[in-house]
Amino acid sequence: MTLLVASSLLSPHFGLIFWTLIVFAILLFVLGKYAWGPMVGALDEREKTIEESLTRAESALEEARKMQEDNEAARRDAERQAQSILRDARDASDQLRTEEVEKTKAQLAQMQEQARADIEREKTQALTALRSEVASLAIGAAGKILDENLDDDRQRKLVDSFLDDLPQN
Amino acid sequence: MFLVPRLRTLPAFLLSLFAVVLLAGPVSAQGHEDAQDVVHEEELDALHHSADGFYLDFTPGPKVQLPRIFVVRGEDGGLGFKFFGSTTAAVESGEFVAGAAHGEDPEAHGAPDDHGEAASTESAEAHADPLEAGIVPAHGEIVADLSFTRHTIFMMLAALMLLIIFLPLGAKYRKGIGRTSAPKGRLQNAMEALVIYVREEIAKPTMGDKYAKYMPYLLSAFFFILFGNLLGLFPFGATMTSNIAVTAVLAGFTFVVTQFAGTKDYWGHIFNPPGVPFLVKFIMVPIEFLGIFTKPFALAIRLFANMTAGHLVILSLIGLIFSFGQIFGDAVGWGTSLAAVPMTVFVYCLELLIAFIQAYVFTILSALFIGMAAAEHEHHGHDDHHDQTAHEKAVQVSSGMSTDGNGQIYHEPEKTVGTEAVLALAPA
Numbered sequence: 009m010t011l012l013v014a015s016s017l018l019s020p021h022f023g024l025i026f027w028t029l030i031v032f033a034i035l036l037f038v039l040g041k042y043a044w045g046p047m048v049g050a051l052d053e054r055e056k057t058i059e060e061s062l063t064r065a066e067s068a069l070e071e072a073r074k075m076q077e078d079n080e081a082a083r084r085d086a087e088r089q090a091q092s093i094l095r096d097a098r099d100a101s102d103q104l105r106t107e108e109v110e111k112t113k114a115q116l117a118q119m120q121e122q123a124r125a126d127i128e129r130e131k132t133q134a135l136t137a138l139r140s141e142v143a144s145l146a147i148g149a150a151g152k153i154l155d156e157n158l159d160d161d162r163q164r165k166l167v168d169s170f171l172d173d174l175p176q177n
Numbered sequence: 178m179f180l181v182p183r184l185r186t187l188p189a190f191l192l193s194l195f196a197v198v199l200l201a202g203p204v205s206a207q208g209h210e211d212a213q214d215v216v217h218e219e220e221l222d223a224l225h226h227s228a229d230g231f232y233l234d235f236t237p238g239p240k241v242q243l244p245r246i247f248v249v250r251g252e253d254g255g256l257g258f259k260f261f262g263s264t265t266a267a268v269e270s271g272e273f274v275a276g277a278a279h280g281e282d283p284e285a286h287g288a289p290d291d292h293g294e295a296a297s298t299e300s301a302e303a304h305a306d307p308l309e310a311g312i313v314p315a316h317g318e319i320v321a322d323l324s325f326t327r328h329t330i331f332m333m334l335a336a337l338m339l340l341i342i343f344l345p346l347g348a349k350y351r352k353g354i355g356r357t358s359a360p361k362g363r364l365q366n367a368m369e370a371l372v373i374y375v376r377e378e379i380a381k382p383t384m385g386d387k388y389a390k391y392m393p394y395l396l397s398a399f400f401f402i403l404f405g406n407l408l409g410l411f412p413f414g415a416t417m418t419s420n421i422a423v424t425a426v427l428a429g430f431t432f433v434v435t436q437f438a439g440t441k442d443y444w445g446h447i448f449n450p451p452g453v454p455f456l457v458k459f460i461m462v463p464i465e466f467l468g469i470f471t472k473p474f475a476l477a478i479r480l481f482a483n484m485t486a487g488h489l490v491i492l493s494l495i496g497l498i499f500s501f502g503q504i505f506g507d508a509v510g511w512g513t514s515l516a517a518v519p520m521t522v523f524v525y526c527l528e529l530l531i532a533f534i535q536a537y538v539f540t541i542l543s544a545l546f547i548g549m550a551a552a553e554h555e556h557h558g559h560d561d562h563h564d565q566t567a568h569e570k571a572v573q574v575s576s577g578m579s580t581d582g583n584g585q586i587y588h589e590p591e592k593t594v595g596t597e598a599v600l601a602l603a604p605a
Contacts, residue, residue, distance in 0.1 A: 017228050017485065020422035023246070023323040024229065024332070028417075028426040031336045035401060036430075039339060040393035043347035047372055048392050050356035057357065 142174060227488050229326045229420055231264050232308055235413050242266075242308065243330065248321040249314055256320060268307045274315050275307035332417040335404040342368065343400070375399050379541045384548035391547055394434055398427060399540040406484060406532030410525065418535070419484035421477065428477035431543040432470075438551040472546050476539060483535050487528040494521045 149170060153163055226234075233241040242263035249259050261267035268275060313319070346365055350356055360366050380388035380395055402418055409416025417423050445451065447465040450458060494517050502510020 017224065018421055020420070020425060021229060021326055021328075022321055022422075024326055024329050024420060024422040025426055026321070026323055027325070027329050028332055028423050029429075031333055032397070032401065032426060032430065035336045035339060036394060036397045039343055039347075039397050043343035044372075044393040044396045046347045046350040047343075047355075047369070048376065048389070048396075050350035051369070051373065051376070053356055 138174075146170070224489070226492050227416075227419060227485055229328045229415075230308065231324055231326055233327055233330065233413070234415075240308070243325040243327070245312075246323040246325070247314070247319050248323065249317050250320050251317040259314075264307050264312060267312055272315055273307075273312040275312055327415045328417040328420040328423060331408050331415045332405065332423055335401060335408055335417060338404050338408075339397075339400055371400070372396060375540060379537070379544050383541065383544040384551065387548070387551050388544075391434065391438070391544065391551075394430070394547075395540050395544055398430070398543060399536050402427065402480065402539055403532060403536035406536060407529075409484065409488065410528055410532065416484050416488060418480055419488060421481045424477040424481040427480070427539070428473035431476060431546060432473040434543075435473075435546045435550045436469075438547045440551060440553050442553055443550040472542075476542055479542075480535055480539050483531060487524070487531055491521055491524050491528065494524060 146167075149166070153166065231243050231245065233243065235241065242265060245259075245261045245264055245267050247259040249257050251257055259267075259272065261270065261273075267273040342364070346368060349361075349365060354361050355365060355369065360369050375396055376388070376392060379399070380392055384391060405418040405423070406416060408414050409419065447469065448462055450461045450465060453461055497517050498510050498514045501513040
């Protein structure tokens with residue numbers, strides 16, 4: 009009996025074959041059209057979108073990194089430039105000041121020199137004028153002496169006192 | 178009230194429901210025995226429970242008879258449709274009488290009062306239950322029996338569930354949920370995971386670039402089988418995939434799809450195997466030709482046998498309770514249930530696993546056969562032994578070999594159901 013029941017397990021029922029054929033064919037068609045199609049299509053699309061946005065994000069990140077690097081480089085460059093300008097300015101100002109001081113010193117020295125020369129000249133002129141004055145005075149005095157016939161001693165005394173009266177310079 | 182939170186976790190709910198039914202089963206049967214004291218009523222025939230029938234079995238509730246549809250050739254030779262609401266109605270109409278259907282022995286479902294005479298159907302007909310013994314027309318003969326059976330109903334139920342679940346999901350994806358945004362809801366996420374699994378683990382590795390064309394078939398087959406397998410695990414359910422008719426039709430679909438996918442190379446390999454000496458071709462061609470049919474045949478048998486076996490084990494374990502109870506008395510029967518019920522629950526969990534594994538196995542083998550047939554490759558030269566074509570690779574993979582990319586072939590350990598289970602369980 010068991011064997012015979014087992015044979016019923018193995019003998020396919022025609023109706024079931026028939027219905028399975030129909031039902032599965034319908035299932036395949038309907039699900040293929042209205043379920044699997046949209047599902048698989050949507051999954052593909054979503055994956056593509058995700059992949060694309062990942063690639064985009066990556067490239068954007070890359071771009072941003074590059075931009076940051078550029079910025080950094082530019083900043084560093086600008087800093088370097090500013091520093092060099094500052095240094096140049098400092099150097100220039102230093103130089104300018106030194107030059108200015110030198111010039112002033114030179115000018116002062118020149119002015120001093122000039123003043124000294126002026127004084128010297130004035131002095132020489134004064135002395136010259138003085139000598140000529142003294143000479144003419146002496147000549148006048150001599151004339152007067154000659155007029156009055158002074159003796160030798162008196163003459164000597166006169167001249168000496170005159171010379172003493174003269175200013176030393 | 179306390180059941181409400183439990184209902185939220187489906188697996189736990191299923192298990193508890195199953196346990197309740199399992200525990201209720203022996204109790205009611207034991208009570209039955211006390212009342213009637215008939216040994217035969219006690220018998221739990223595992224094979225009979227796995228087999229198909231023209232009724233839904235809600236034991237200990239009623240049996241619900243299913244409609245009978247026949248294409249009948251009358252005595253005058255004309256074809257006609259006969260439709261009855263139930264087997265009983267068919268017999269009561271007088272057009273059909275209980276008896277052996279399609280050459281089945283009337284003893285097959287033997288009532289105790291059978292005479293055992295195959296020829297004396299008249300005496301058997303009078304007593305046999307038409308539901309079990311089958312019916313034959315009083316006049317004329319049955320050309321085709323299109324009657325609904327238990328498995329037909331559950332097959333249609335599985336199909337209906339597929340439609341109910343996946344058509345709204347498809348509409349959801351069409352609307353853009355899951356297309357441009359993330360999938361919403363548990364159902365969509367769960368089903369999407371399975372769909373992606375079929376695509377990534379089944380279709381792509383076996384078919385390469387051509388997978389998209391065969392996705393609808395693979396998905397339909399996978400979910401149809403999966404739902405069919407799972408429906409059989411519900412109380413009062415029946416496993417349509419444990420019926421050879423269903424698995425044969427599914428394998429038939431794989432067969433047809435494979436042949437339509439077949440390229441020139443596929444047919445060339447069958448009818449003119451390249452690189453084979455002329456005389457050997459006389460042996461190779463018939464073998465290759467037979468191979469076209471043995472592959473789907475193996476598919477059908479594998480699914481049928483696996484799904485039947487699991488249920489037979491469960492039913493046999495439960496049957497142990499009654500067998501021991503019958504031989505050694507009620508107390509031993511109850512004692513046996515202490516061991517048999519946990520074992521049954523274990524096998525039931527195993528069945529749950531197998532429901533997924535067999536759906537996976539059927540689908541991946543179908544994909545492999547289709548992929549092998551659809552593979553195209555250049556013709557074999559004398560010096561391209563190292564240039565492996567997709568077809569050759571597919572053949573090697575199917576026979577447990579694999580290549581390491583440089584054309585070097587190495588053996589992979591043979592895949593058994595055990596390793597399949599491990600592979601299926603392993604996180605991707």
